[in-house]
Amino acid sequence: MITKATIDTVFETARVEEVIGDFVQLKRAGSNFKGLSPFSDERSPSFMVSPVKQIWKDFSSGKGGNVVAFLMEHEHFTYPEAIRYLAKKYNIEIEETEQSQEEKANSDVRESMFLVSEFAKNYFHDVLLNTEEGKAIGYSYFKERGFTAETIKKFSLGFSPESWDAFTKEALGKGYKLEFLESTGFTIVKDDRHFDRFRGRVMFPIQSMSGRTVGFGGRILTNDKKAAKYVNSPESEIYHKSKVLYGINHAKQAIAKLNNCFLVEGYTDVIQFHQAGIENVVASSGTALTPDQIRLINRLTKNITVLFDGDAAGLRASVRGIDLILEEGMNVKVCTFPEGEDPDSFARKTPYEQLIAYLDENSRDFIQFKASLLMDEAKNDPIKKADLIRDMVTSISKIPDRIRREIYIQECSRIMDISEQVLVSTLAQMVQKDLGDLAKKQKQEQQAFEVIREEYPQEVEKVDILYGLERKIIEILLLYGNIEEEFEDVLLKTNDEGEVEFATEKHTYKVHQRVFLSLQEDEVELANELFRGIYNDLITYFQQNETFSTEQYLMQLPTEFAQEVTDILMEDEKMTLHNWEAQNIIVKQKNHSIAQYVSETILTMRWYLVDRIIEELKAAISQEKEADNSEVLSTAMDYYKLINFFSTKLGRVMSRYH
Incomplete structure (x- = not known):
């Protein structure tokens, strides 16, 4: 296993914009970078990279995360593979502990296929350089083509021996399983016999954008008319020829x-x-x-x-x-x-x-x-x-x-x-036909959808207000949790006439302290299980660390929280994508008045929760019509006063959440 010290060094060194820039053309957009989504077919950029936060977000597919998450999504790396890739890119020496037999056994199918392909690349290259057959046939061919030793090494060119099963024997002897030799296409199994696919051919490894070996092309050097000049790896779990470009x-x-x-x-x-x-x-x-x-x-x-x-x-x-x-x-x-x-x-x-x-x-x-x-x-x-x-x-x-x-x-x-008018007319007819075909296709799809909708009628879901408010609480903690602000505390005091009234005092808190104290005071626990987990994780992190770094926090964040946290962190970056400033539309930034934004969010949440209590009281009254409900009514009126106070503080007309 890779040691924690190595992983920490990788995260401290790797720059998300540099790594993703190897796979996606990024253009500066304010303090961020934007580009076309590598996960969907789009023509307008919806892919955003934040160098400050060291995260990325693909608004077209909903995916996002840190630099390791990108490599895992884009290149289908496992977590250790992503760390190794970054360590190699930034010349970081990897320290690791001995891997247990159980961990070795847990390697998935794709990883096993990648390992076989990497072994094959090294094997064919070694045969080319260090065997008599390889040097006499393969190496001579490449030299005749004018390739230098440096070029042969750069592209890991190789040679597969003429023997029926030379590669398969070597791979099996090194512990690679026959099922993966077959699934990657190196070995053909027939009637309990097996033989090599690429016998007597010079080998061209085909690599993904990140450099993983996914397949091979093999060229025959004899004039055998019955044999194909080129043989490629068959389609497999890791090799899809329509999605790969050589080089x-x-x-x-x-x-x-x-x-x-x-x-x-x-x-x-x-x-x-x-x-x-x-x-x-x-x-x-x-x-x-x-x-x-x-x-x-x-x-x-x-x-x-x-x-x-x-x-x-x-x-x-x-x-x-x-x-x-x-x-x-x-x-x-x-x-x-x-x-x-x-x-x-x-x-x-x-x-x-x-x-x-x-x-x-x-x-x-x-x-x-x-x-x-x-x-x-x-x-x-x-x-x-x-x-x-x-x-x-x-x-x-x-x-x-x-x-x-x-x-x-x-x-x-x-x-x-030829007349431009004739060409324009012809073009219009073609475009119109394409639009007509598209409309026809959409109509057919719509009709199919209507049939499904009739078979499975669904109720329109109401907007989940509490979900939005709880998500805003998490956003506040992530963006401003460690910032110190002056807040206005609301207290209940008795005046000279003996009446209870609201009074305010100003105190300085860190934002995370303010949020924590407010929820504790109201004895509120977030209802959404995911948000509750992230909230507890964040509060614990703030309590245990003097400073808050998004990059450091994401490093230790449990996987089940990472996607949602990235979504929230990158939410504001949508404004950069839309380029409102260029259209003379000024977007108000929340950090212009953090204390006000935090207080408004907490008050709105209190308003919503109090309104739910009133609804419960009303339901209790309607069920007990014959009983004395004066005490319940009095309680309800007190809650209405609270809502009126919230309305005054928020500067809104008094309304109800239902």
Whole structure:
């Protein structure tokens, strides 16, 4: 187990904005950062990171927490894995105690699959570098491709022996279970026999954005026509090829920094570009580009440059992926290489400066590229030209932003030498059709919902006022608990005529003391079980610690409280997302008058609780109509006086909660 001292050092060192910035493109928003949610499909940022509080909140999915919670959510790390990842990132030495057999046995399935994949990566890399077969076949191949020893190490390239079960035997001998070797796809089990999937192939480990090995691509080096040139890991619990981009782990920082991502097709294209000095490059690994892969890039940048080789036959099919990129609201450029060249071969023989210049000079906007590509096909054929224009307008219709659509229509009109009015009309028809299809789909879904609603009628829930008030109490403690303020105490005193009346005195308290004393005085315990647990935890923390640090408090917070505490802490950050100030709407900040805010919240809660007592008294009177209810009525009148006092203090018209 990792020692508490190491965990404390990790939390003290790690910066939530730096860690999340490796996965999401963050932009400054006041004292915070905002970006697109990595957990949902959105085009407007609802993901907020607070460097001051060292927490994050995703308002679109409701998720939130500290830096470790993000890694556990996004990368599906266990808690120890997240700590190890952060320790590695910040060069912190890990101290740990011996792990018990029971703890080892409790590792879950996903973790076992990750461990097998990591072992495989190291095994194949070792075979490549340290065996005769690996050096003679695999290493020679990579050297022929122009890869240096540093590059081979950086991408953990490897080789799988030709033997039927060399890897499986080694893995079983090291204690890895056959069920996980099979579920990750390394071993094929058939009729009580097992053999390796990647025999006699050079190996390309595929890693997630955080660097976890999730799968492999294996390339055969012989001319066996019966064998597939490339074999990839099968879909598994940890590997979904439609959601992974090869090289994203090595490219993420460069993509965010340079605000552009080069998209290529193959493993060697990525590796060769990195070796040439261009690191903001990823590959779709030979599969058709998917929305999930595009969204992965979208978290880091809005700009994609798709790199195509000079094979004209493949261009037409590849260009279809551009429409998917446009649908995500991203900016697309296209760059092609000379005939007979691909990104790998071109980068291998072109010096860095010339390569950068070529990419810059030959990257064209998608509409210019598509027009030149398809015009060659249409030539003097009017029908083909009409189809081409329709094809281009279809692409433009995918763009969510209306202003950008109009600009592209103007550009298309100029390039194709056709009336802008005709293009606008065609675009309108397409957009209208898309809207019609969407409306039809929504209507069908609504009809299905109506059927369900008729089958399962539900009562409309009333607003839970007490829930809101108790949540506000927790918010006050989290945001202002250790701040010292002057409060006004209300006392009952007898005047010269012998009548009891309210009097006020001013005293200085810390906010958490004021809240605690007020609830104690009223003998009130929070009704909501979750809030009650957080309240007791907070009061104990304040009593045991001189200072209050959100970061330190979250470190020791029980898991069952962490989500709600993060939600409350980040609630105010919604104002930053909406950017009210830019719209000349001034939002009142609660910390402008903390004492007043605390007092109003406590008084409102008292008002609500007293009103409930009155309701109970009324119910008792109605049930005992024949009895003498004068004492109960007198008590009720006293409570009404209290409500009147609360109303006066709060400056509201007297009202009732029911």
